[in-house]
Amino acid sequence: MVSTPDGQPAQRNIAGAILAGGFMAATFDFFAAQLVYGGTASGVAKAIARGWYGDGAKAGGTTIEVVGMASHWAILLIAAAIFVFASLRFPVLRRRAWITGPLFVEEFAGHMFVIGLPIALWARAILGKT
Secondary structure, X not given: XXXXXXXXXXXXXXXXXXXXXXXXXXXHHHHHHHHHHOOOHHHHXXXXXXXXXXXXXXXXXXHHHHHHHHHHHHHHHHHHHHHHHHHHHOOHXXXXXXXXXXXXXXXXXXHHHHHHHHHHHHHHHHHOOO
C-alpha cells in the first residue's frame, strides 16, 4: 500500500479500490441477475433502464441497453465509493471485510456476496486493513 507522508492512503489507491470493487460487484451482480431471472444481458439492461424510461424500455434498442448498463455500473461504483470512504474513517470495515461486506447491502442474500463482499475485499486489498 502506498501512503502519503501523513500516513494516509494515496489518492490513486482510493480510486483503485473504488474502481476495482465497483466494477467487480457490478459485473457479478449483472451476471447473477441473468442467472437468477433466466434472462439475457439485453433483458437485464432494459430492466435496469426502466428506472429512466418506464415500461417503454422493454421495446427499446441498443441505446436503452447502454443506458441500463451504464446506470448499473454507476450505481455500484457509487456504492463502492461510499464503502471505501467510510472505511477510511472506520478501518474496521476493511479489517473485517468478510463480515462488513455482506452487511453493507440490505437486499437478498445474493447481493451480500456479489456486491458487498467484492467491494469490501477490494478496499482491503488495495488500501490495507488499517
